[in-house]
Amino acid sequence: TMRIRIINANTSAAMTDKMGVAALNAARPGTEIIAVNPASGPITIESHFDETIAAVGVCEEIRAGEAAGTDAYVIACFGDPGLYAARELTNAPVIGIAEAAFHVASLIATRFSVVTTLSRTSIMAERLLHEYGMGNRCRKVRAAEIPVLALEHEADASYRLIEAECIRARDEDQIGAIVLGCGGMADLATRLSASIGLPVVEGVAAAVALAESLVTLKLQTSKFGDLAAPPAKPFTGEFARYSR
C-alpha cells in the first residue's frame, strides 16, 4: 500500500490532526496517511520569518520519512515552505498544498480566487502564483483577515468571515472556483462549497490526490539538475547532524 506523509509545517498538533482527517477523506482506500509536524518551530506560519524557520522542520520531517519509508510527501502549509529543499532530500514526490490547489483549480475553472488568512500572507500567495506560472489564472488573493490560530480557537467566527469573503469573491471576481489559502481550513471545503455554490479547492485534499497520481504513474522527483541531493559538506553548530 501507498504511504503518504502529510507534513504540517507549523507545530500545532490539533491542526496536524485536522489535516490528517482531510487527507484520509481524500485518499484512496488502502492509502496509509501519516500526519506529522516538526517538534520545533512556529505554532503558526504567518510571515516570511515563520516560513524560513519552519522550512528546517519540514526538512527534518522529510529525513524522518525517508528512514520510515514514504512513497510521497505533502507540505501542508499554504506557503509551501521548504518545498525545493525537501525535493532535494528524497526521490519521492513532494507536493505543496498551494501548488496542488492552484493546479487542481486551473483544471476545473478558467479563473479562480484565493481566500486566505491574514492579508500579509496574501502577498506570499501572489508570489507563489507567479513562481508556479499561475499568475494569470488567479483573479484575486483575498484575506478573511484572521490569524491562523483563530481557525482553531474561534472556529465559528472564522468560518463566517471566510464564508463572507468567498461570497464577495463569487459575486465580484468573475471566477469559477475558490482556493482555500490555509492548511488550517482543511475541514471547511465541503461546507463552504455547499454554502456558496462554487467548487472550493482545498490544498491538502488536492495534494493527496496528486501525490497518489504521481506514485501510480511511477513518477518521482527528478534528480537531474537543481533537485539532486545537496552536495556533501560539513555543517557546524546545531546543524552538525547534516554533515556528509
Ligand SMILES: NC(=O)NC1=NC(=O)NC1=O
Ligand atoms: N496563509 C496561511 O495561513 N498559511 C498557513 N499558516 C499556517 O500555519 N498553515 C498555513 O497553511
